[in-house]
Amino acid sequence: MESNAGTTETRSNVTVPDGGEVAAFESLQFTDEIHRLISAPGTDNASSFTALLELPATQVVELLHSPESVKLIVASAPNVEDFKGSFHFPSNTGLIQKDARFSVFSGEGNNKNEKSNSPEMTSKNSSANLEKAVKSEPAETVSSLPLVSDPTMENRNIKRKDREKKVKGSTKKSKTATNERLEDAEKLPYVHVRARRGQATDSHSLAERARREKINARMKLLQELVPGCNKISGTALVLDEIINHVQSLQRQVEFLSMRLATVNPRIDFNLDSLFTPESGSTMDGGNFPSLVTPLIWPDVQVNGYRKQFQHQWHFDTLKQPIWGREEVCNNYVTLENSLLSCDSSANSAATLHANQLKMEL
Amino acid sequence: MHLPHSTLKQEFVKKWIMGLQRCKFSNKKMSIFERKKAIKLSADTAMASARKGLTCWSRALISNPDRPVPTTTRRASSACKKIVKRSRRIRRTAKCGAARKGQITRSIAQCLVRKRTQILKSLIPGGEFMNEVCLIEETLDYITSLRVQVDVMRSLASASARASEPHN
Numbered sequence: 192m193e194s195n196a197g198t199t200e201t202r203s204n205v206t207v208p209d210g211g212e213v214a215a216f217e218s219l220q221f222t223d224e225i226h227r228l229i230s231a232p233g234t235d236n237a238s239s240f241t242a243l244l245e246l247p248a249t250q251v252v253e254l255l256h257s258p259e260s261v262k263l264i265v266a267s268a269p270n271v272e273d274f275k276g277s278f279h280f281p282s283n284t285g286l287i288q289k290d291a292r293f294s295v296f297s298g299e300g301n302n303k304n305e306k307s308n309s310p311e312m313t314s315k316n317s318s319a320n321l322e323k324a325v326k327s328e329p330a331e332t333v334s335s336l337p338l339v340s341d342p343t344m345e346n347r348n349i350k351r352k353d354r355e356k357k358v359k360g361s362t363k364k365s366k367t368a369t370n371e372r373l374e375d376a377e378k379l380p381y382v383h384v385r386a387r388r389g390q391a392t393d394s395h396s397l398a399e400r401a402r403r404e405k406i407n408a409r410m411k412l413l414q415e416l417v418p419g420c421n422k423i424s425g426t427a428l429v430l431d432e433i434i435n436h437v438q439s440l441q442r443q444v445e446f447l448s449m450r451l452a453t454v455n456p457r458i459d460f461n462l463d464s465l466f467t468p469e470s471g472s473t474m475d476g477g478n479f480p481s482l483v484t485p486l487i488w489p490d491v492q493v494n495g496y497r498k499q500f501q502h503q504w505h506f507d508t509l510k511q512p513i514w515g516r517e518e519v520c521n522n523y524v525t526l527e528n529s530l531l532s533c534d535s536s537a538n539s540a541a542t543l544h545a546n547q548l549k550m551e552l
Numbered sequence: 553m554h555l556p557h558s559t560l561k562q563e564f565v566k567k568w569i570m571g572l573q574r575c576k577f578s579n580k581k582m583s584i585f586e587r588k589k590a591i592k593l594s595a596d597t598a599m600a601s602a603r604k605g606l607t608c609w610s611r612a613l614i615s616n617p618d619r620p621v622p623t624t625t626r627r628a629s630s631a632c633k634k635i636v637k638r639s640r641r642i643r644r645t646a647k648c649g650a651a652r653k654g655q656i657t658r659s660i661a662q663c664l665v666r667k668r669t670q671i672l673k674s675l676i677p678g679g680e681f682m683n684e685v686c687l688i689e690e691t692l693d694y695i696t697s698l699r700v701q702v703d704v705m706r707s708l709a710s711a712s713a714r715a716s717e718p719h720n
Contacts, residue, residue, distance in 0.1 A: 433695075
């Protein structure tokens with residue numbers, strides 16, 4: 192918890208140069224924050240969004256109108272890693288910097304190179320893997336390339352490509368070739384391109400191919416993120432799924448905001464009453480099913496996605512010890528778990544309850 | 553892996569509650585639709601600001617928070633059906649070798665993909681100005697932020713519903 196707060200604090204200091212209010216803001220504990228927010232009277236009556244964001248107007252304008260934003264992106268390149276641990280997501284400038292040194296793609300390429308260089312590969316299977324690794328490695332190096340059009344470099348590339356083409360036949364030679372290539376990669380300061388066998392080698396198509404590889408890599412990440420996309424092949428259908436997912440999420444937000452508006456007559460949700468009974472109280476499992484089953488769940492779309500959210504929430508429960516002091520979030524997690532566990536029977540009860548609520552309001 | 557997910561959630565909740573507090577002092581009596589609009593607006597802005605200006609969509613959302621509700625997107629499928637029909641006609645009329653067929657299918661696929669990227673651009677805030685690579689990155693980020701928003705709003709709604717029940 193401490194480290195987490197610490198890292199968020201450092202990150203905030205790096206990314207938001209204004210700093211003062213926001214950094215102090217984040218160093219405090221969560222529940223204390225909430226209570227402070229609730230009890231503090233509204234100081235400024237300005238309902239402008241700049242006030243909302245705790246940034247002065249000039250800062251907001253700077254954020255929106257460029258060069259600051261580039262600095263932000265570069266400065267927060269390590270921050271982006273946290274975004275989702277399963278993939279690496281460096282910014283473009285970060286990519287270019289890395290390429291200048293190693294000409295290997297950030298995370299995945301390294302792993303594959305290490306695999307290809309392991310001395311255990313002797314059997315035919317391993318040689319086949321090596322072939323694949325050899326083929327994928329050029330793909331990845333191509334993907335890490337920015338647009339370069341240097342004639343001498345191209346000549347060197349063409350020579351290397353010729354060597355590579357000769358080498359493709361035998362496995363032993365390919366192994367040495369990978370070793371050579373890696374040594375070359377570390378010696379040379381600039382990025383080099385490797386064309387696969389039988390493909391055009393002029394700079395335009397190389398750049399085009401690099402761009403396409405980048406796009407394909409990102410699409411794979413998207414496929415992992417959106418549920419149900421793993422089995423679909425073909426860009427158009429995957430994009431269809433992504434569009435459906437984004438639309439359904441947006442519609443859920445609309446619906447949930449409507450629901451929040453109906454449930455509470457006051458716009459600040461009576462936060463005191465929400466948090467005081469929950470903070471520090473023991474949530475015994477016995478009360479939960481009875482309280483949770485009559486909840487509203489009329490949107491059918493939402494049910495479809497609940498299973499995927501359930502998967503995410505299970506991980507969150509494992510991480511609960513980290514949130515030790517943040518009782519509010521803790522309560523949300525346990526609430527959600529119980530919500531998700533007592534599931535489908537809510538539908539019929541839900542519509543009834545919705546009508547009841549409307550009558551009450 | 554899911555730790556940043558939770559920090560994003562905390563960020564979002566903090567900022568959202570702040571925003572709602574501010575709304576409270578501006579106008580005492582609001583109709584239900586105004587309330588809903590205010591809630592959604594504050595939630596969207598809070599979510600966008602929780603990204604701290606790192607992503608394009610968040611900046612676009614902050615500068616223009618009122619977005620039209622997404623209604624229909626089945627236009628793409630009808631357009632694609634027309635394209636496929638047209639391509640079938642072409643294939644029937646022209647006697648083509650394998651290479652040309654490959655070309656035609658490739659162009660059809662490109663058309664489909666182009667239509668869909670246009671739709672995606674209309675969905676993501678600020679998406680019309682991005683190239684394809686940026687678009688996909690922004691989509692990734694936007695989807696995770698939307699999920700966070702939905703989770704938080706849902707838990708808040710259920711918590712408040714649960715809290716209001718003992719009063720009956």
